[in-house]
Amino acid sequence: MGVEAHKDLLASIGVDVDRHAKMMGMGLEAYQNQFLLQNNRPEAMKYFDWFMSEIQGDRIAEINKLKEQKKPAVGTFCIFVPEEIIVGAGGACFGLCGGSGATIADAETELPRNICPLIKSAHGFKLQRTCAYTQSSDFIYGETTCEAKKKTWEILNKHHPVHVMNIPHMKREKDLKMWKEEIVEFKEHIEEVTGKKLSVEEMKEGTRIVNEKRKALLRLDSLRSMNPDVVPISGKDGLFVTQMGFLDDPVRYTQKVNELCDELEKRVEDKVSVFEKETPRLMVLGTPFAPPNWKLHTAVETTGGAIINEESCIGHRYYKDNVDLEGVEDEDTLMSRLMNRYSKIDCACFTPNTPRIDKILEMYKDRKADGVIYYSLSFCHTYNVESHLVTEALEKEGIPCLVIESDYSPEDAGQIKTRVEAFLESLTFKKKAQAFKGK
Numbered sequence: 335m336g337v338e339a340h341k342d343l344l345a346s347i348g349v350d351v352d353r354h355a356k357m358m359g360m361g362l363e364a365y366q367n368q369f370l371l372q373n374n375r376p377e378a379m380k381y382f383d384w385f386m387s388e389i390q391g392d393r394i395a396e397i398n399k400l401k402e403q404k405k406p407a408v409g410t411f412c413i414f415v416p417e418e419i420i421v422g423a424g425g426a427c428f429g430l431c432g433g434s435g436a437t438i439a440d441a442e443t444e445l446p447r448n449i450c451p452l453i454k455s456a457h458g459f460k461l462q463r464t465c466a467y468t469q470s471s472d473f474i475y476g477e478t479t480c481e482a483k484k485k486t487w488e489i490l491n492k493h494h495p496v497h498v499m500n501i502p503h504m505k506r507e508k509d510l511k512m513w514k515e516e517i518v519e520f521k522e523h524i525e526e527v528t529g530k531k532l533s534v535e536e537m538k539e540g541t542r543i544v545n546e547k548r549k550a551l552l553r554l555d556s557l558r559s560m561n562p563d564v565v566p567i568s569g570k571d572g573l574f575v576t577q578m579g580f581l582d583d584p585v586r587y588t589q590k591v592n593e594l595c596d597e598l599e600k601r602v603e604d605k606v607s608v609f610e611k612e613t614p615r616l617m618v619l620g621t622p623f624a625p626p627n628w629k630l631h632t633a634v635e636t637t638g639g640a641i642i643n644e645e646s647c648i649g650h651r652y653y654k655d656n657v658d659l660e661g662v663e664d665e666d667t668l669m670s671r672l673m674n675r676y677s678k679i680d681c682a683c684f685t686p687n688t689p690r691i692d693k694i695l696e697m698y699k700d701r702k703a704d705g706v707i708y709y710s711l712s713f714c715h716t717y718n719v720e721s722h723l724v725t726e727a728l729e730k731e732g733i734p735c736l737v738i739e740s741d742y743s744p745e746d747a748g749q750i751k752t753r754v755e756a757f758l759e760s761l762t763f764k765k766k767a768q769a770f771k772g773k
């Protein structure tokens with residue numbers, strides 16, 4: 335199947351079909367080289383390989399079928415979107431393309447050069463009309479997390495409808511009150527799009543579905559990271575599965591992630607690891623990895639390291655908390671519970687943001703990792719500045735850390751690999767010294 339089979343649909347939603355086909359070709363080739371050639375991949379990855387081949391084909395057809403039934407289709411670049419409400423309305427909530435450097439030159443015709451690549455990439459996809467998700471969305475969910483995003487919405491809105499939610503930058507009582515009002519307003523916006531009032535039961539069902547998805551991802555995270563002697567799946571595959579959670583149908587996806595976890599559980603039992611025993615196990619902290627941004631994972635895992643999880647929005651920050659539905663009978667309580675869950679997200683846009691540091695230290699200890707990489711997209715001021723406090727806390731605890739700032743261009747791939755290599759060497763040396771001391 336693939337995009338070819340859906341050419342007419344893609345053209346009907348305004349996709350630049352020829353350019354899109356070229357882009358997909360490049361994406362599939364990168365996937366082939368970076369994923370399919372890995373050794374000893376779990377069998378259950380076959381579903382995710384299939385999904386990749388249909389990422390801009392069958393899945394786009396499914397979303398557009400929902401739209402024919404007047405169900406909402408909402409695109410996002412941020413995990414603050416209350417997806418439970420969209421899913422409750424029977425619709426689709428999905429992450430938009432924003433991980434490729436191929437659209438940045440177009441974006442720079444409207445945006446400054448020195449802002450983060452994620453925003454420029456996403457904006458460029460809209461200008462080029464090469465993201466079928468953007469083209470399928472009723473509206474794009476925008477938020478006020480960082481300056482660059484906030485101002486970009488005003489420009490993006492000229493090309494595509496954008497609904498902006500005001501996310502506070504502090505978590506005081508009055509901020510949380512406003513946040514809850516914003517969630518209510520978002521729900522009303524969904525009702526406007528569908529022309530139908532949403533019931534509490536529908537929203538609770540949407541919440542249950544999304545809670546199950548997050549639970550499955552947390553299970554995957556534990557299997558990847560909590561067994562010091564066995565890493566049953568590569569970090570690259572772990573990241574890819576997580577990335578697809580922002581695109582796939584949530585019920586089918588949850589089932590497939592759980593099937594993968596069943597297989598990984600068996601691998602852990604049988605001590606089947608995809609890495610050699612002494613391979614340094616690393617956590618990655620920082621900004622999100624939108625597909626096809628696999629640069630860091632590829633650099634680490636082709637240099638002799640293993641990535642065991644991501645403290646990132648395409649990672650632990652997304653699935654660490656669920657919505658408590660216990661005793662929820664009315665809309666007001668449900669909105670409060672949603673707000674409670676979303677306000678636990680420890681994005682660097684908040685001040686202060688000490689719970690993030692506490693969480694990182696706790697995760698590191700639980701996972702008995704060997705080191706961390708603090709990864710930040712270029713020009714992301716919030717995460718770049720916060721790295722000072724995070725690395726200070728890591729240093730106090732004696733946790734080895736490598737700080738990497740990068741964008742989507744392939745130019746620094748060699749330099750990143752060299753720095754990772756040196757970091758891994760120092761970790762291996764430390765491990766050997768510790769083992770020697772223990773004798």
Ligand code: BJ8
Binds near residue numbers: 450711716
């Ligand atoms: S909740 S991390 S997804 S805002 S990387 S666009 S912050 S300049 S992606 Fe983020 Fe939501 Fe926070 Fe997560 Fe701006 Fe930084 Fe770019 Fe960012």
